[in-house]
Amino acid sequence: MYTLWQDIKFAFRTLGHNPGFTAVAVLTLSLGIGANATVFTLANAVLYKNLPFANSDRILYISSINRTNGDEDGISYPDYLDYRAQSKNFDGIVAFSGLNADVSDTFGNAQRYRGNRLTANTFGVIGQAPFVGRDFISDDERIGAAPVAIISYGLWENRYAKSPAAIGQTIRINELPTVIVGVMPRGFMFPSEGDVWIPLIPTDDYQKRESRDTTLAGRLAPGANISSARAEMETIVGRLAAAYPASNKDWDVRVQNFNDYANGGPIRVVFLAMLGAVGFVLLIACANVANLLLGRAVGRSREISIRSALGASRWRVIRQLLVESVILSIGGGVLGWLAAIWGIRTFDAAVIPNGKPAFIQFTVDYRVILYVAAVTLGTGILFGLAPALRLSRLDINAALKDGGHGSSIMRGKFLSALLVVTEMALAVVLLAGAGLMIRSFLKMYNAPVGVQADNVLTMRMLLRDTKYPTPAEQITFFQRLQERIAALPGVEVAAITTNMPAGGSIRWPYELEGKPPVDERKRPETDAIVISPGYFDVVKVRPLFGRTFTEADGVSGFPVVIVNKSFAEMFWSNQDPLGKRLRLVTTPVGAKNGTPASPQAWLTVVGEIPDIIQNDLGKGQRDPIIYLPYRQQPMRGMNVVARTRVPPATLGDAFRREVKFLDADLPVFNLRTMEDFLAQRNWPWRVFGTMFGIFAAIALLLASVGLYAVIAHSVSQRTQEIGIRMALGASGLRVLRLIFMQGMRQLVAGLVFGLVAAFGVTRILSTLLVGISPTDPVTFASVAFILTLAGVLGCMIPARRAIRVDPVIALRHE
Numbered sequence: 001m002y003t004l005w006q007d008i009k010f011a012f013r014t015l016g017h018n019p020g021f022t023a024v025a026v027l028t029l030s031l032g033i034g035a036n037a038t039v040f041t042l043a044n045a046v047l048y049k050n051l052p053f054a055n056s057d058r059i060l061y062i063s064s065i066n067r068t069n070g071d072e073d074g075i076s077y078p079d080y081l082d083y084r085a086q087s088k089n090f091d092g093i094v095a096f097s098g099l100n101a102d103v104s105d106t107f108g109n110a111q112r113y114r115g116n117r118l119t120a121n122t123f124g125v126i127g128q129a130p131f132v133g134r135d136f137i138s139d140d141e142r143i144g145a146a147p148v149a150i151i152s153y154g155l156w157e158n159r160y161a162k163s164p165a166a167i168g169q170t171i172r173i174n175e176l177p178t179v180i181v182g183v184m185p186r187g188f189m190f191p192s193e194g195d196v197w198i199p200l201i202p203t204d205d206y207q208k209r210e211s212r213d214t215t216l217a218g219r220l221a222p223g224a225n226i227s228s229a230r231a232e233m234e235t236i237v238g239r240l241a242a243a244y245p246a247s248n249k250d251w252d253v254r255v256q257n258f259n260d261y262a263n264g265g266p267i268r269v270v271f272l273a274m275l276g277a278v279g280f281v282l283l284i285a286c287a288n289v290a291n292l293l294l295g296r297a298v299g300r301s302r303e304i305s306i307r308s309a310l311g312a313s314r315w316r317v318i319r320q321l322l323v324e325s326v327i328l329s330i331g332g333g334v335l336g337w338l339a340a341i342w343g344i345r346t347f348d349a350a351v352i353p354n355g356k357p358a359f360i361q362f363t364v365d366y367r368v369i370l371y372v373a374a375v376t377l378g379t380g381i382l383f384g385l386a387p388a389l390r391l392s393r394l395d396i397n398a399a400l401k402d403g404g405h406g407s408s409i410m411r412g413k414f415l416s417a418l419l420v421v422t423e424m425a426l427a428v429v430l431l432a433g434a435g436l437m438i439r440s441f442l443k444m445y446n447a448p449v450g451v452q453a454d455n456v457l458t459m460r461m462l463l464r465d466t467k468y469p470t471p472a473e474q475i476t477f478f479q480r481l482q483e484r485i486a487a488l489p490g491v492e493v494a495a496i497t498t499n500m501p502a503g504g505s506i507r508w509p510y511e512l513e514g515k516p517p518v519d520e521r522k523r524p525e526t527d528a529i530v531i532s533p534g535y536f537d538v539v540k541v542r543p544l545f546g547r548t549f550t551e552a553d554g555v556s557g558f559p560v561v562i563v564n565k566s567f568a569e570m571f572w573s574n575q576d577p578l579g580k581r582l583r584l585v586t587t588p589v590g591a592k593n594g595t596p597a598s599p600q601a602w603l604t605v606v607g608e609i610p611d612i613i614q615n616d617l618g619k620g621q622r623d624p625i626i627y628l629p630y631r632q633q634p635m636r637g638m639n640v641v642a643r644t645r646v647p648p649a650t651l652g653d654a655f656r657r658e659v660k661f662l663d664a665d666l667p668v669f670n671l672r673t674m675e676d677f678l679a680q681r682n683w684p685w686r687v688f689g690t691m692f693g694i695f696a697a698i699a700l701l702l703a704s705v706g707l708y709a710v711i712a713h714s715v716s717q718r719t720q721e722i723g724i725r726m727a728l729g730a731s732g733l734r735v736l737r738l739i740f741m742q743g744m745r746q747l748v749a750g751l752v753f754g755l756v757a758a759f760g761v762t763r764i765l766s767t768l769l770v771g772i773s774p775t776d777p778v779t780f781a782s783v784a785f786i787l788t789l790a791g792v793l794g795c796m797i798p799a800r801r802a803i804r805v806d807p808v809i810a811l812r813h814e
Helices: 002-016 019-048 077-086 122-126 153-160 226-243 258-262 266-309 314-354 366-392 396-402 413-446 471-486 565-571 648-662 674-717 719-727 732-767 777-803 807-811
Strands: 059-066 090-105 108-118 148-151 170-173 176-183 196-199 215-220 251-256 456-462 491-497 506-512 525-531 560-564 581-584 602-609 625-629 637-644 669-673
Touching: 002 019, 002 314, 019 258, 019 266, 019 314, 019 366, 019 674, 059 226, 059 258, 077 090, 077 226, 090 122, 090 196, 108 153, 108 648, 122 215, 215 226, 226 251, 266 314, 266 366, 266 413, 266 674, 266 732, 314 366, 314 674, 413 674, 413 732, 413 777, 456 648, 456 674, 471 491, 471 637, 471 648, 560 565, 565 602, 565 625, 602 625, 637 648, 648 669, 669 674, 674 732, 674 777, 732 777
Parallel strands: 108 196, 148 176, 525 625, 560 602
Antiparallel strands: 059 215, 059 251, 090 108, 090 170, 090 215, 148 196, 170 176, 456 637, 456 669, 491 525, 491 637, 506 525, 506 581, 560 625, 581 602
């Protein structure tokens, strides 16, 4: 311990005598460690933390997998009862399903909250009791039981001002009088983020084994783990398939923890890709500092030789040099952590307005501390080991005679060049990945939607079928609302639509008149939007041919339809689409709340409009789309869209008042401008694309500086050689080419290896890219050009310095 303390004190003295080298090394490492600390803190919160209550890592989620197509689905209530009865690996199993809870009462406007229906044993199984009031009891889930609800602390605080009188208060949830019986603790969430929980009552629909309407969760029993639980569930699935082949033979089970259940898919790939990106940044930083240490070894070779001649063992020399490296990395770690704190706060501020789940908290826990400590210590060893081993193998006699400028140090040139090639290759891979992400974002951001989104305010409502059971009642409500909105001061025109531009569409099977009949199971589907007259006036789109809808469409006369340009070109290329006919043959896919179209109703095309992007904003995909008049095809879920003469956000309260006047229990949600709606779709690409861009810029800077440092050091070491060449008549251009080609060989080697690696690595990003191939030639060519330009600048500066060498001075150089 005493000798280690001596090594530490000596390391501080040595580094203090070289403040320039120390500052550059620490700053370089801080960039790499800071980027890693930032991204791991973010990834830890999203991918590794569990639910915000004790022992939540023992909670597993159970769902079904369709063996025929691999789709994930829920589990039927009868299957839940069998799982609960037969499982030994769980202390308890619960069932739940998602819920949109429209809350209305005397405390404010009706509002929609997220929530869940769940079995009465749920909070008991996970070990969480209400903060105020009582838990659900078995009687609450009986058919015919009085409706009750438990609400979140946030809802209790924001809507009811934490009033104790809220417990026992009767409110309306989805227009059903419901008594609040409890409030959960602050920050509690289960099974996902939400504000309202009501008992899951197994009505007739739930009793069908083919109705996979619930997901299960269970607490592992002592001694059980996810592997044993998964094996047991698979055994039970086999029993159920044998007992109920009609409903269960094609189904398997998936058992997963909360992070896989809630944060799988593309978001996991994004954060893993970012961890890989900052890992490359750290490796480049390490290679940079290792090269700095190799260059510094020239000045220390005599010192190390003297220490060895006086009896210092090779291990003692290595340890001393590694202690210095670790001290540098600790300094970089401290600065990096300060930078990470700023980076985490900046990222948090960027994603909060875009709907970050409240349970995701970017805070430091033991995983972050261990990770940063491991990265800091590992970094010091990684970049310090090669120079330490090189110095510990010095030829003592040669080093003492030539003062450290002989062949013993020259042997380190190969290692230095290898480090530069590695830096360049890593930078190519990182720049290629970042370039793809940035191009993907730009493609998304710049894709023309096909409408004028300025000065448009939107809001969405869903009419309850208990209150508006018939199409006539639905039409009447939206007609009255549209008229009242249009009459507001500042509103130019108002309309309704099922889907906003870039907001998806309804899939509908169809037939074209005159085409051969198709098997019912193989009928093609088209995208459809249901709109009212005036919709195209709101979004400023004029028909290419024919007309738009009028108030008479859907009320009298023959049924009509409008098609977009892509639909017309696909089916009636070089023909006039007006007067052509098609018919919708079944209820639209995914539109359970819609009124089925008559299978015999032929729709006549009365207009063709330009393409409006609906389903893939980033790719600019122009799908064939049809538009149907609202009175002809009424739907319960609709958006109101209005073009305004004033800033649209100023009319939000007026829109809410008009809805409340017509139906005080009907909540308005997604009240925002169309520009905000489109920006909301872009935010993941903007935020993550920016982060990849920052990491790529750091990598480019470090790689360029690393190449410059190696070439500059080489010029310094070859000063005498350059002087001799110039004294013997070598021209400045010849010397310039000599130095320049040394750097270019390393740059080209790095580019070749990096491009080959990038072609493989960037395929990982394929699920995240929008409208860009993972081997996009434009991106790869741009990366090669940028790195070549940076390399040329890195070589040019020391090369120009070399040709200015005075031969007389150079010949005396030591």
